[in-house]
Amino acid sequence: xxxRNALTFLKTYIASPNVTGAxxxxxxxxxxxxxxPLRAHQSPSRILEVGAGIGPVTRVIxxxxxxxxRLDVCEIQPELAxxxxxxxxxxxxxxxxxxxxxxxxxxxPIQEVEAVGTYxxxxxGLPFTAFDLESxxxxxxxxxxxxxxxxxxxxxEYIALRxxxxxxxxxxxxxxxxxxxxxxxxxxxxxxxxxxxxxxxIPPAYARHLVFADAKSDDA
Ligand SMILES: C[S@@+](CC[C@H](N)C(=O)[O-])C[C@H]1O[C@@H](n2cnc3c(N)ncnc32)[C@H](O)[C@@H]1O
Numbered sequence: 762x763x764x765r766n767a768l769t770f771l772k773t774y775i776a777s778p779n780v781t782g783a784x785x786x787x788x789x790x791x792x793x794x795x796x797x798p799l800r801a802h803q804s805p806s807r808i809l810e811v812g813a814g815i816g817p818v819t820r821v822i823x824x825x826x827x828x829x830x831r832l833d834v835c836e837i838q839p840e841l842a843x844x845x846x847x848x849x850x851x852x853x854x855x856x857x858x859x860x861x862x863x864x865x866x867x868x869x870p871i872q873e874v875e876a877v878g879t880y881x882x883x884x885x886g887l888p889f890t891a892f893d894l895e896s897x898x899x900x901x902x903x904x905x906x907x908x909x910x911x912x913x914x915x916x917x918e919y920i921a922l923r924x925x926x927x928x929x930x931x932x933x934x935x936x937x938x939x940x941x942x943x944x945x946x947x948x949x950x951x952x953x954x955x956x957x958x959x960x961x962x963i964p965p966a967y968a969r970h971l972v973f974a975d976a977k978s979d980d981a
Contacts, residue, residue: 762786766815766844773838780838782888783919786814790961791917792821794968797957798913799882805829807879809907811871812886814841816849822884823855832858835867835874842868871900876907883908885916890923894940901948905973913954914971918945919964 767786774781787795795818799808804827813819813836822832834850836842846866850859858864867874871887883904889897904914923945926938952971959966 762815762817766848769840769844770815773840777838779888779891781814782891783814785963786817787886787917787966788959788962789817789821791959791966791968792818794957794959795884795915795917796821796825797968798915798955798970799884800825802827802882805831806881807909808832808882808884809835809874809876809880809904810884810886811835811904812837812888813845814886815844818884818886819845819849819855823849823853823858826854826858826864829863830858831863831865833865833867833874833876833880835869835871837868837870839868842866872903874903874907878906878909880908881912883912883914885914887916889916889945890918890926890938890941892941893937894944897941897944901944908973910974911972914952914973915968916971917959917966917968919966920958922964 770781770786771784774784799822808822808830810819810822810832813834819834826832834845836845849855850864850866855864885904887900908914923938923942926934927942930938949969952973953969954972955970957968959968
């Protein structure tokens with residue numbers, strides 16, 4: 762990943778912190794954790810990556826893309842979609858799969874993606890803790906209905922960020938974050954099948970994996 766692209770990412774954070782939600786792209790370790798269910802998958806599969814940024818996770822998804830898999834990559838910010846287009850999506854296996862029509866870049870918010878019962882895997886980089894409750898509910902509902910019944914939803918959150926914001930943040934942050942956090946806790950309690958801790962990331966993060974039809978947790 763070039764430092765120019767990392768700078769583009771940082772600039773989008775400075776301009777729109779509540780959309781970008783992170784100062785730095787995810788590490789390869791976090792990308793590997795997020796894609797761990799996908800890396801054990803059977804082809805053909807339908808995959809959706811949401812909030813791809815400059816593509817650290819997209820690259821790892823590309824590495825494990827099977828010959829009949831199809832990938833949709835969704836990114837709301839045009840500057841970051843441009844980086845995806847000229848970077849990861851123009852290289853190696855992703856470029857050939859794109860030429861075959863198996864990889865699609867969706868330059869739009871996930872809320873506008875119309876897919877029902879489509880995806881086996883949804884991998885999200887969305888910063889839920891930067892959103893308000895209404896947006897989180899809407900996005901989770903869109904993601905959930907876009908998935909096949911036993912599909913796996915993988916996303917990350919920074920360790921302790923919610924607790925810090927809920928307890929030590931500004932009044933407005935606390936008021937926004939408390940209901941978001943309660944919603945996420947309930948979703949995790951009901952549907953998480955696995956959690957991985959990734960220390961080699963800025964900041965350290967949990968990769969969480971959920972199946973909306975299932976309900977057991979296994980910490981790693
Ligand atoms: C925390 S960054 C993660 C980027 C990348 N996945 C990574 O791990 O480095 C969140 C990304 O989600 C994108 N995003 C935010 N809201 C979105 C939405 N409603 N639909 C699609 N993408 C969105 C942002 O533009 C940003 O690229």
